[in-house]
Amino acid sequence: xxxxxxxxxxxxxxxxxxxxxxxxxxxxxxxxLQEKFGYVDSRAVAIVANTLNVSRAEVFGTISFYHxxxxxxxxxxxxxxxxxxxxxxxxxxxxxAHLENSEGVQIDGGYHNGVRVETAFCLGNCALGPNALxxxxxxxxxxxxxxxxxxxxxxxxxxxxx
Amino acid sequence: xxxxxYIPRDAAALSVGAEAVAEAFRRxxxxxxxxxxxxxxxxxxxxxxxxxxxxxxxxxxxxxxxxSARDVASLLEAGALQGGDHALRLGPTDxxxxxxxxxxxxxxxxxxxxxxxxxxxxxxxxLKGLKAALAxxxxxxxxxxxxxxxxGRGGAGFPAGIKWKTVHDAAADRKYVVCNxxxxxxxxFADRMIFEGDPFMLIEGMAIAxxxxxxxxxxxxxxxxxxxxxxxxxxxLNSAKQAGWIGRDAFGRGKPFDLELRIGAGAYICGEExxxxxxxxxxxxxxxxxxxxxxxxxxFGKPTLINNVLTLAAVPYILAEGGKSxxxxxxxxxxxxxxxxxxxxxxxxxxxxxxxxVSLRExxxxxxxxxxxxxxxxxxxxxxPLGAYxxxxxxxxxxxxxxxxxxxxxxxxxxxxxxxxxxxMAKMARFxxxxxxxxSCGKCTPCRIGATRGEETVAKIIAGTNVEAxxxxxxxxxDVMTAGSLxxxxxLTPMPVLSAIDRFPxxxxxxxxxxxxx
Numbered sequence: 001x002x003x004x005x006x007x008x009x010x011x012x013x014x015x016x017x018x019x020x021x022x023x024x025x026x027x028x029x030x031x032x033l034q035e036k037f038g039y040v041d042s043r044a045v046a047i048v049a050n051t052l053n054v055s056r057a058e059v060f061g062t063i064s065f066y067h068x069x070x071x072x073x074x075x076x077x078x079x080x081x082x083x084x085x086x087x088x089x090x091x092x093x094x095x096x097a098h099l100e101n102s103e104g105v106q107i108d109g110g111y112h113n114g115v116r117v118e119t120a121f122c123l124g125n126c127a128l129g130p131n132a133l134x135x136x137x138x139x140x141x142x143x144x145x146x147x148x149x150x151x152x153x154x155x156x157x158x159x160x161x162x
Numbered sequence: 163x164x165x166x167x168y169i170p171r172d173a174a175a176l177s178v179g180a181e182a183v184a185e186a187f188r189r190x191x192x193x194x195x196x197x198x199x200x201x202x203x204x205x206x207x208x209x210x211x212x213x214x215x216x217x218x219x220x221x222x223x224x225x226x227x228x229x230s231a232r233d234v235a236s237l238l239e240a241g242a243l244q245g246g247d248h249a250l251r252l253g254p255t256d257x258x259x260x261x262x263x264x265x266x267x268x269x270x271x272x273x274x275x276x277x278x279x280x281x282x283x284x285x286x287x288x289l290k291g292l293k294a295a296l297a298x299x300x301x302x303x304x305x306x307x308x309x310x311x312x313x314g315r316g317g318a319g320f321p322a323g324i325k326w327k328t329v330h331d332a333a334a335d336r337k338y339v340v341c342n343x344x345x346x347x348x349x350x351f352a353d354r355m356i357f358e359g360d361p362f363m364l365i366e367g368m369a370i371a372x373x374x375x376x377x378x379x380x381x382x383x384x385x386x387x388x389x390x391x392x393x394x395x396x397x398x399l400n401s402a403k404q405a406g407w408i409g410r411d412a413f414g415r416g417k418p419f420d421l422e423l424r425i426g427a428g429a430y431i432c433g434e435e436x437x438x439x440x441x442x443x444x445x446x447x448x449x450x451x452x453x454x455x456x457x458x459x460x461x462f463g464k465p466t467l468i469n470n471v472l473t474l475a476a477v478p479y480i481l482a483e484g485g486k487s488x489x490x491x492x493x494x495x496x497x498x499x500x501x502x503x504x505x506x507x508x509x510x511x512x513x514x515x516x517x518x519x520v521s522l523r524e525x526x527x528x529x530x531x532x533x534x535x536x537x538x539x540x541x542x543x544x545x546x547p548l549g550a551y552x553x554x555x556x557x558x559x560x561x562x563x564x565x566x567x568x569x570x571x572x573x574x575x576x577x578x579x580x581x582x583x584x585x586x587m588a589k590m591a592r593f594x595x596x597x598x599x600x601x602s603c604g605k606c607t608p609c610r611i612g613a614t615r616g617e618e619t620v621a622k623i624i625a626g627t628n629v630e631a632x633x634x635x636x637x638x639x640x641d642v643m644t645a646g647s648l649x650x651x652x653x654l655t656p657m658p659v660l661s662a663i664d665r666f667p668x669x670x671x672x673x674x675x676x677x678x679x680x
Contacts, residue, residue: 023379023462024424026444031425058445065446066427068386080387084348085543086579088593089506090534121430121547121597123387124351125174126579127209127504127511136389140177 004038004074011036012044020051026062030069039070076114076158079150080133081107083119086126095130098144103151114158115151164197165243168216168223170273172205172358173390174351179230180213186234187215194238204359206273207513208260216255219245225252260529265491266515267479267499268472269352272359277394280401283362289407291478295370296413303374304330307477309485311497316342316433316470317545317574317650319496319563325467328457329375332465337377339368340442340461340468343384343391344426344433346601347546349577352501353471355513357384357391360475361398365421367474369407370481372419375467380421383438386428395423430601434649435468437603448603449649470575472501493519496562496573506543506579507533516561523557526580537582541590541666545574547597548654550661551590570661572654587666591636592620594658602651608643609652615639616659626672633663633670 005011015032019025029048033040040063049056063069081099083092096107105112108119123131128140132147134154139146169175169184184200191198206214211227215237224245226237233250240248252258266272275282283289295303308323329337341364345353356364368380384392399421402408412419424442426432432441436450439461460466476498480488489497496518502525504511509531516525526532526542533539541551550571552559559569566573581590599613616639623632640656647653663670 022422024442024444027424027427027441031427052444054444061446062444065448066429068426068428084597085547085590085593086349086505086577088590089579089581089585120387121601122346122348122350123173124345124354124391125177125209126349126351126506126577127508128174128177128212129505131177133387133389138173138177138390140174 002035005036007037007041007043007073009043009047012041013047016044016047016051025052026054026059030063030066034069038074039072042071074116075111076116077134077154078116078118079154080118080120080123081147082121082123082129082131082133084121086122087129087131090129092130095142095144095147099147099151102144102148105151113155115154117151164199166199166201166218167243168201168203168218169213170205171202171277171390171394172212172355173388174205174209174355175212175214176390178212178228182231183213183215183229183234186231190234190238191243196238196243198243201276203275204272204277205355205513206255206261207269207355208258208510209512210510211252215242217243217245221245222254222256225255225258226250227252260510260512260514263529264515265499265517267488267491268363268475268501269355269359269513269515270479271363272355272513275360277359277361278397278401280362280405283360287482288362288478289366291481292366292369292373292407295373295481300330300374300376303370303481306480306485307374310476310480310488311485311492311495312473312476312480312488313496313563314470315472315476315500315575316435317347317572319573322469322473325457325469326371326374328455329377329465329467332458334465336379336464337375338461338464338466339372339375339377339380340439340466341368341380341382341471341474342433342435342438342468343382343471344430344438345388345471345575346385346430346433347548347575347577349505349543349546349579350503350575351505352503352513352576354388354391356471356475357388358394361395362402363475363478364395364471365398365402365408367477368421369412369419370477371467371469371474373413375465377467378418378420380419381442381461382421382423383426383432383442384423385426385432392423392425399423429603431603431651434651436649439466439468446603448605449651451648472575491517493517493560493562494564496564500561500573500576502561503575503577504530504580505577507535507582508580509534518562519560521558521560522552522578525561525578526557530580533580533582535582535584537584539580540583540585541581541587543579543581543658544577545572546577547594548572548650548657549574549577550657551587551665552661553665570664572657587662587669588620588624591659591662592617592624594655594662595620598651598655606646606648606652608646609648609655612639612643612647612652613655616643616655620659623670629670629672636663
């Protein structure tokens with residue numbers, strides 16, 4: 001994962017313009033902004049709207065619709081923990097409760113020790129759950145110990161960046 | 163001479179340490195002065211054996227698994243590079259019972275070849291379908307697909323040939339072909355395995371589809387939860403472009419076909435085809451009312467062929483071998499093979515491709531070996547989060563669209579999730595509503611509000627408040643959602659809910675009675 005940079009309007013304009021000729025350019029643009037800055041800054045909304053000749057409401061509406069697009073700069077790192085049926089059948093709920101109790105983190109709450117744990121619904125590894133996704137890597141067959149280790153590693157990485 | 167070793171790069175294998183195993187093989191082989199050529203293949207689909215390492219020997223490919231990085235030194239000591247004996251040695255991969263009992267048409271190459279090598283793809287029968295298609299008229303290609311009896315593998319099971327013909331017959335200046343790779347259903351991973359294990363097959367299927375319906379542009383819409391699949395497909399697309407089978411002259415005589423990979427943004431609803439099209443257009447993924455059908459007015463208002471990954475991936479075989487030879491597999495109106503994805507609380511989970519008609523019991527007990535926990539099977543959810551929960555007694559039902567539908571269940575995308583006897587079905591019913599509410603696009607009221615009210619009402623049932631009256635409310639609500647929702651998201655959420663209430667009524671009795679009964 002690339003480390004997000006601080007908001008920079010010129011850079012944003014560049015990212016947006018580069019992709020503006022694509023058919024249905026909105027999602028590729030929002031992904032590029034999110035990838036670069038770690039979130040989609042509200043200052044980007046007007047630029048995207050002008051470039052794609054759509055209303056600001058349409059841009060804002062698109063950003064707010066999708067779970068992936070964040071509107072605030074990240075305060076740390078995010079672990080996506082799968083809690084869909086197949087992982088539930090392999091103990092994902094007990095694992096989630098364990099993580100909340102042992103680490104004091106609230107799932108889908110805020111950052112705690114630099115880490116946010118987000119619920120995901122299916123990471124496509126349903127025979128080897130419970131699963132989590134962190135930093136583009138997938139972790140299967142999680143148990144209380146390996147999940148706590150992953151949480152600690154994420155927390156260290158979050159600390160290293162600040 | 164260098165020895166070829168296969169170590170999967172499939173996300174399932176990576177999730178249990180395949181990267182570290184590959185690293186250990188490189189290191190340990192080097193210290194012993196042995197040269198190994200490590201091929202990062204897809205997964206054979208035997209997930210409980212991942213990371214599954216295969217060594218190419220005179221006796222064929224010998225499998226070892228599950229291998230951890232710690233095992234590598236002892237494997238090399240035991241002469242694993244020559245197929246030597248070891249506690250983890252499973253024997254020749256092709257002779258393993260799990261592999262031998264399958265009928266792999268779509269998954270034939272997966273786990274076998276180097277997924278990113280175009281040469282390997284062609285050496286294993288790749289591109290035969292596209293070449294055969296280009297030698298026919300587009301109408302004849304459509305006819306082969308119709309003959310094959312192929313039905314949409316995304317869940318609805320609509321005959322692919324009819325959809326293709328509709329787009330083929332539509333007159334327009336521009337047409338699109340779109341691949342729905344927003345595989346969000348829990349318990350499904352076949353699409354992901356194709357992206358990571360044989361991406362060229364999907365590209366070939368899409369090229370055939372584009373040629374058949376007269377499309378010049380294609381989009382693959384992949385969910386963002388699959389970063390490894392995205393990387394593999396990006397690389398495959400580049401190779402296909404360089405080789406010229408995508409681009410300005412893709413179909414010869416100056417006929418272009420351009421193909422782009424697009425990544426979703428974490429919205430389950432975008433697996434619904436009209437919502438996916440909205441998303442591709444750059445909008446909120448709000449479901450469209452049908453008609454007009456996407457086949458006539460789809461992406462940017464143009465005729466659009468939109469099919470699931472498994473549907474398009476079946477096409478190269480159909481064109482290479484003929485529609486009839488595909489239709490020879492299967493039962494009733496379900497022709498061909500179905501890649502079944504077995505997951506959840508199961509001992510031996512993974513990918514099983516078989517002709518339609520095999521019983522659920524054969525899959526879950528025969529292949530799966532029962533639960534992973536060793537406890538009795540209590541419930542099985544077939545067809546994703548919107549599929550019905552069925553009981554252990556019903557496992558003799560065959561995997562067939564019509565038979566399952568007649569038994570108040572559905573096949574969906576072929577995902578099977580097994581639960582043992584610790585499952586609380588009232589909680590699963592609540593979860594079905596919760597998931598529906600979380601992922602509803604919000605356009606129609608039955609889904610947007612019904613799901614939230616449903617979750618609250620099941621919570622009351624779980625708490626033991628007015629249980630019978632609240633069950634009646636849930637049933638009424640399910641009626642409204644089934645009949646009044648715009649798409650399958652709200653329309654099918656009642657499936658898991660009602661199947662839980664009807665088939666597992668003992669989980670919906672007031673808490674005090676439940677305690678008394680125990």
